[in-house]
Amino acid sequence: MTNLTERQKTLLLLLIKDYIETAQPVGSKRLAEHYHLNFSTATIRNEMSALTELGYLRQPHTSAGRVPTEEGYRYFVSEMMNKAELPESVQHTISHQFHQSRPEVEQWMTLAASILATQSQGVSVVTAPHTEQAKFKHLELISTQGRQVLMVLVMMGGDVRQQILTLTEPVTQERLSQTATRLNTLLAGKTPQAISSLTTRPDPLDQDILILILQDLQNRIKRANEIYTDGLTNVLREPEFSESGEARKTLKIFEERSTLQDLLQKTTTNSNIGGLQVLIGGEGEWEELRQCSMVIARYGVAGMATGMVGVLGPMRMSYARTIPTVRYVAGVLSDLVNDTIAEENR
Amino acid sequence: MTNLTERQKTLLLLLIKDYIETAQPVGSKRLAEHYHLNFSTATIRNEMSALTELGYLRQPHTSAGRVPTEEGYRYFVSEMMNKAELPESVQHTISHQFHQSRPEVEQWMTLAASILATQSQGVSVVTAPHTEQAKFKHLELISTQGRQVLMVLVMMGGDVRQQILTLTEPVTQERLSQTATRLNTLLAGKTPQAISSLTTRPDPLDQDILILILQDLQNRIKRANEIYTDGLTNVLREPEFSESGEARKTLKIFEERSTLQDLLQKTTTNSNIGGLQVLIGGEGEWEELRQCSMVIARYGVAGMATGMVGVLGPMRMSYARTIPTVRYVAGVLSDLVNDTIAEENR
DNA sequence: TTTAGCACTCCCGAGTTGGGAGTGCTATGT
DNA sequence: ACATAGCACTCCCAACTCGGGAGTGCTAAA
Numbered sequence: 001m002t003n004l005t006e007r008q009k010t011l012l013l014l015l016i017k018d019y020i021e022t023a024q025p026v027g028s029k030r031l032a033e034h035y036h037l038n039f040s041t042a043t044i045r046n047e048m049s050a051l052t053e054l055g056y057l058r059q060p061h062t063s064a065g066r067v068p069t070e071e072g073y074r075y076f077v078s079e080m081m082n083k084a085e086l087p088e089s090v091q092h093t094i095s096h097q098f099h100q101s102r103p104e105v106e107q108w109m110t111l112a113a114s115i116l117a118t119q120s121q122g123v124s125v126v127t128a129p130h131t132e133q134a135k136f137k138h139l140e141l142i143s144t145q146g147r148q149v150l151m152v153l154v155m156m157g158g159d160v161r162q163q164i165l166t167l168t169e170p171v172t173q174e175r176l177s178q179t180a181t182r183l184n185t186l187l188a189g190k191t192p193q194a195i196s197s198l199t200t201r202p203d204p205l206d207q208d209i210l211i212l213i214l215q216d217l218q219n220r221i222k223r224a225n226e227i228y229t230d231g232l233t234n235v236l237r238e239p240e241f242s243e244s245g246e247a248r249k250t251l252k253i254f255e256e257r258s259t260l261q262d263l264l265q266k267t268t269t270n271s272n273i274g275g276l277q278v279l280i281g282g283e284g285e286w287e288e289l290r291q292c293s294m295v296i297a298r299y300g301v302a303g304m305a306t307g308m309v310g311v312l313g314p315m316r317m318s319y320a321r322t323i324p325t326v327r328y329v330a331g332v333l334s335d336l337v338n339d340t341i342a343e344e345n346r
Numbered sequence: 347m348t349n350l351t352e353r354q355k356t357l358l359l360l361l362i363k364d365y366i367e368t369a370q371p372v373g374s375k376r377l378a379e380h381y382h383l384n385f386s387t388a389t390i391r392n393e394m395s396a397l398t399e400l401g402y403l404r405q406p407h408t409s410a411g412r413v414p415t416e417e418g419y420r421y422f423v424s425e426m427m428n429k430a431e432l433p434e435s436v437q438h439t440i441s442h443q444f445h446q447s448r449p450e451v452e453q454w455m456t457l458a459a460s461i462l463a464t465q466s467q468g469v470s471v472v473t474a475p476h477t478e479q480a481k482f483k484h485l486e487l488i489s490t491q492g493r494q495v496l497m498v499l500v501m502m503g504g505d506v507r508q509q510i511l512t513l514t515e516p517v518t519q520e521r522l523s524q525t526a527t528r529l530n531t532l533l534a535g536k537t538p539q540a541i542s543s544l545t546t547r548p549d550p551l552d553q554d555i556l557i558l559i560l561q562d563l564q565n566r567i568k569r570a571n572e573i574y575t576d577g578l579t580n581v582l583r584e585p586e587f588s589e590s591g592e593a594r595k596t597l598k599i600f601e602e603r604s605t606l607q608d609l610l611q612k613t614t615t616n617s618n619i620g621g622l623q624v625l626i627g628g629e630g631e632w633e634e635l636r637q638c639s640m641v642i643a644r645y646g647v648a649g650m651a652t653g654m655v656g657v658l659g660p661m662r663m664s665y666a667r668t669i670p671t672v673r674y675v676a677g678v679l680s681d682l683v684n685d686t687i688a689e690e691n692r
Numbered sequence: 693t694t695t696a697g698c699a700c701t702c703c704c705g706a707g708t709t710g711g712g713a714g715t716g717c718t719a720t721g722t
Numbered sequence: 723a724c725a726t727a728g729c730a731c732t733c734c735c736a737a738c739t740c741g742g743g744a745g746t747g748c749t750a751a752a
Contacts, residue, residue, distance in 0.1 A: 037718055037727085041727095062732055062733060065713080152496065166449075236597065241590060248583065251578065305687055387745095391747075407703065
């Protein structure tokens with residue numbers, strides 16, 4: 001694939017860089033003058049012609065400058081993927097912000113989303129660390145008043161959820177505690193699947209609570225798919241979205257969420273922790289994203305708890321900025337997840 | 347103020363109605379033909395001229411139709427305010443959706459936001475019911491593993507929050523329970539203010555936990571200000587936001603939130619439960635909303651727990667649709683809050 | 693007081709046009 | 723064989739023009 005001469009490569013990368021900055025088709029003259037190249041515009045024209053032939057460039061009109069194709073962006077991204085580094089000062093700022101924040105998953109998510117959005121000037125997308133095989137850890141039932149009972153369900157991985165139940169008849173705290181103790185020994189360390197095969201219990205209260213636990217585990221899965229987002233308006237800044245029709249199509253993705261979930265699902269299943277993926281132009285699969293690119297990374301601890309961070313922007317987004325930022329934030333989040341798990345297993 | 351003749355009033359209302367539908371300046375001819383008026387275009391022109399003089403209408407250019415001014419919209423709204431009714435079928439659908447939903451505040455909020463957005467085709471804004479003077483109800487401390495402790499804090503009004511603490515040294519469940527019992531009797535029924543004057547405790551664990559409770563109460567206030575939103579892209583559908591610059595300014599409000607909070611705060615303090623307020627063109631106070639209108643209502647139980655629902659749209663939003671919808675949703679939410687409080691005091 | 697008639701204003705969309713940026717090709721130089 | 727200068731050609735785009743049309747205000751008559 002790398003059947004490009006050194007000069008072609010230089011020109012291609014420069015042209016894309018220029019186009020990303022200016023959003024204007026780039027001509028031979030501009031390229032020559034702006035980057036002090038030691039060959040003439042005619043030579044550049046010849047090379048550009050070749051690059052067009054090879055599918056890396058495209059002409060919007062017969063007599064306009066060149067614009068990168070999706071293939072061109074792919075080449076550009078693969079070239080810079082391993083070079084791009086985040087300035088140390090920015091790294092410090094980011095990691096500082098995280099260590100300042102309160103040690104709650106929700107805080108981390110919104111913080112990550114906010115940082116990614118401002119750094120990349122795109123729309124950020126973050127999902128909470130999700131334990132695919134969350135194991136039961138602890139259940140607590142607390143009578144609060146009348147028929148109302150507070151159920152607290154703790155899963156390994158630090159995931160906690162509470163819920164207020166209203167029982168059909170009042171139950172003493174003692175009986176609640178007994179039920180909790182029985183269920184705790186019964187369910188300890190079990191996965192949701194294992195739990196769902198235990199639906200019949202002798203004690204009717206045990207039975208009721210067990211069903212509620214299962215329901216809650218269902219919701220937990222839904223909740224794990226909750227997507228944090230920031231910087232939506234950044235997309236409106238880009239000239240390619242100036243007709244509001246295009247912008248609407250893109251922003252709609254973030255309101256409906258289903259496409260987004262689909263996308264994150266498909267993308268992450270075949271990606272490793274720390275591995276970065278760049279989707280360009282929806283990769284033919286997501287019509288809504290034909291104008292966009294997305295930089296996505298998986299973070300967390302494989303098999304224990306993983307989530308996603310990503311940035312969506314126009315196809316001519318600043319990859320040089322976005323790629324290292326996403327990578328770095330994913331790294332920080334991985335560390336945080338690691339720490340949490342380590343703390344738990346002390 | 348109602349110094350308008352019956353005919354002027356009719357014409358004004360018709361014109362605004364027409365403009366809301368078409369987004370085009372309305373001329374005398376269109377008005378006459380479209381609504382089978384039994385007076386001529388010349389008469390209409392005279393009346394329109396008078397209405398312009400009175401400040402209800404405006405001409406975009408010397409020879410264009412008329413467009414309502416903010417004053418015009420205000421008149422329109424005050425005229426229809428008490429007339430507008432939501433069709434019963436829609437009422438049923440909405441109330442059905444709420445009673446289908448799980449009895450959790452978060453569910454209600456997202457549901458309300460979604461319903462308002464789809465019904466009104468605007469951007470919905472909903473805040474959770476917030477108990478200004480939440481009283482302490484119950485504290486629970488549960489040792490989970492190692493130095494990690496789960497703190498569950500229940501306030502009157504059904505507000506529950508849990509948090510995982512990591513103590514500096516391991517503590518037995520027994521000691522935790524003792525602390526919880528002591529603090530429960532100490533704090534029962536107290537307001538945050540009362541609690542914050544109790545900062546010194548003899549037992550160091552009691553002391554630590556008390557501080558954490560106060561921190562959590564702080565966060566609870568912040569959280570109560572959390573704003574649920576839906577239908578952001580609806581705004582992009584409107585022609586007045588077709589240049590993305592305008593749209594960006596408006597959507598930005600929903601990302602930054604501070605303006606929105608300011609607005610909700612100022613608006614709700616002087617409004618009663620069930621009372622509807624319509625802000626037109628930012629009322630001179632919110633520059634960002636100069637193009638927009640907002641329909642806002644307060645819901646809940648005064649003095650116990652109240653929140654806000656509202657819809658933001660272009661100034662030519664469909665008030666006839668939005669006003670009764672906001673009113674109805676506020677009513678349903680009030681009922682739900684009422685039920686919750688009643689359940690609690692059984 | 694309403695209405696018909698009329699001159700006037702001014703927006704807006706459809707053509708028209710010229711300049712400019714960029715291209716590909718060819719011929720010439722290295 | 724490759725790079726470059728020169729040149730004719732293409733085609734976009736912004737500016738300009740222009741006529742129709744919608745709407746107005748005024749006046750005079752009913």
